[in-house]
Amino acid sequence: MPELTRRRALGAVAGAAAAVAVAGTAAAAARTERTVVSGPSAEPASFDEVFQGRRIQGAPARAGGHHGGGHHGGGHAGGHGGGFSVRIDGEELHVMRNADGTWISVVNHYETYPTPRAVARAAVAELQGAALVPLVTA
Amino acid sequence: MTVRKNQAQLTATEKRRFVDALLELKRNGQYDAFVTTHNAFIMGDTDNGERVGHRSPSFLPWHRRFLLQFERQLQAVDPSVALPYWDWTADRTAASSLWAADFLGGTGRSRDGQVMDGSFAFTSGKWPVSIRVDGRGFLRRDLGAGGRQLPTRADVDSVLAMATYDTPPWNSASDGFRNHLEGWRGVNLHNRVHVWVGGQMATGVSPNDPVFWLHHAFIDKLWAEWQARHPGSTYLPAAGTPNVVDLRETMRPWNDVTPADMLDHTRHYTFDTAA
Numbered sequence: 001m002p003e004l005t006r007r008r009a010l011g012a013v014a015g016a017a018a019a020v021a022v023a024g025t026a027a028a029a030a031r032t033e034r035t036v037v038s039g040p041s042a043e044p045a046s047f048d049e050v051f052q053g054r055r056i057q058g059a060p061a062r063a064g065g066h067h068g069g070g071h072h073g074g075g076h077a078g079g080h081g082g083g084f085s086v087r088i089d090g091e092e093l094h095v096m097r098n099a100d101g102t103w104i105s106v107v108n109h110y111e112t113y114p115t116p117r118a119v120a121r122a123a124v125a126e127l128q129g130a131a132l133v134p135l136v137t138a
Numbered sequence: 139m140t141v142r143k144n145q146a147q148l149t150a151t152e153k154r155r156f157v158d159a160l161l162e163l164k165r166n167g168q169y170d171a172f173v174t175t176h177n178a179f180i181m182g183d184t185d186n187g188e189r190v191g192h193r194s195p196s197f198l199p200w201h202r203r204f205l206l207q208f209e210r211q212l213q214a215v216d217p218s219v220a221l222p223y224w225d226w227t228a229d230r231t232a233a234s235s236l237w238a239a240d241f242l243g244g245t246g247r248s249r250d251g252q253v254m255d256g257s258f259a260f261t262s263g264k265w266p267v268s269i270r271v272d273g274r275g276f277l278r279r280d281l282g283a284g285g286r287q288l289p290t291r292a293d294v295d296s297v298l299a300m301a302t303y304d305t306p307p308w309n310s311a312s313d314g315f316r317n318h319l320e321g322w323r324g325v326n327l328h329n330r331v332h333v334w335v336g337g338q339m340a341t342g343v344s345p346n347d348p349v350f351w352l353h354h355a356f357i358d359k360l361w362a363e364w365q366a367r368h369p370g371s372t373y374l375p376a377a378g379t380p381n382v383v384d385l386r387e388t389m390r391p392w393n394d395v396t397p398a399d400m401l402d403h404t405r406h407y408t409f410d411t412a413a
Contacts, residue, residue, distance in 0.1 A: 094181055094271075094342075096181075096184060097185075098185055098193075098310045098311075098322070099185040099186070099307065099309050099310050099311035100310070100311055106177075106181065106271050106341060106342040107271055107272065107340070107341050107342075108340060108341070109180060109332075109340065109341055109342045109344070110321070110328075110329040110330075110332035110333050110340055110344075111329070111333045111340065112322075126340070127272055128250060128251065130272040130273045130274045131272060131273045132271060132272050133270065133271065133272055133273055
């Protein structure tokens with residue numbers, strides 16, 4: 001096997017292993033947090049931590065926050081996260097709460113997570129270091 | 139009459155013409171308008187508020203209308219083109235011809251998920267991802283990441299056996315056919331396929347990946363199969379439901395089409411096999 005190909009192959013294996021480790025961490029976080037979810041009406045806990053080198057924050061959204069502009073065009077008011085705001089390195093991560101109390105975000109929109117913190121951590125893994133950007137809408 | 143075929147049965151010429159039509163809609167800007175519309179609905183549809191495109195009974199007629207509009211625009215480029223469907227219960231690995239370089243291209247490389255082959259690879263210069271939620275402008279996939287499995291035919295049959303179209307509260311917590319097909323409850327069909335593909339397909343801007351259309355064309359076919367199995371069942375709710383599109387209420391963004399208008403797909407297209 002040529003040297004370059006071998007190095008690339010090893011790099012690919014290391015990358016895959018890192019991805020598995022990330023997924024494992026997120027899954028473990030999801031499992032530990034599931035126990036504190038008491039139901040759809042429970043107010044999620046605020047959080048502020050550095051996860052895999054990125055600052056993730058979650059807190060009840062301020063009145064008149066980012067949803068006030070109606071830039072999603074949905075004709076609704078008050079936001080979709082049950083009034084809860086999540087940020088990654090200061091940028092808003094659009095999150096939404098499901099009827100059963102689980103959460104999704106715009107970067108993991110077809111898979112549910114037990115808490116806003118779990119959805120933020122999953123987003124960090126999905127982003128692979130990329131910055132969130134405000135969505136371009138018509 | 140438009141005939142929607144299983145993607146696995148397409149000829150090389152049919153694949154090329156479909157891909158070329160997609161590239162033309164991308165080039166002229168019409169494609170990205172569909173991505174924008176889809177994302178606006180997926181972010182705006184909520185379980186306790188107004189909901190039209192997702193997590194609601196109109197998930198199926200809304201996507202049927204959305205696909206029809208997209209297919210008509212493809213046909214304006216090339217009248218021979220029809221939307222193919224991807225039966226992910228049969229073509230269930232990354233080795234499927236669906237993911238070959240002459241069709242949609244394969245999975246992403248491990249470093250950053252970037253698709254590196256086929257017409258939709260960023261390196262081809264023809265498929266910039268412009269409507270996006272993060273800084274990455276290239277198509278990404280992670281087919282079957284972490285050993286995830288696509289639904290089986292037995293999973294599909296278990297959902298097709300559900301005789302009731304949808305149930306209160308008409309959202310992601312509902313029992314019934316629609317929500318089990320959508321995947322918020324039970325064995326999880328539609329949602330699971332988005333997650334299996336990964337990349338943009340797992341996000342609110344999922345139509346950035348052309349496989350979106352083939353996935354939803356199969357979901358649409360499963361609705362037709364369900365109708366054939368349950369001729370005595372129909373769309374619900376019938377009337378008077380807050381925040382939810384009833385049978386004869388119009389759907390945004392078109393405002394001139396109702397679920398009732400969308401029940402019979404044979405007015406618009408047929409499938410290559412009996413639905």
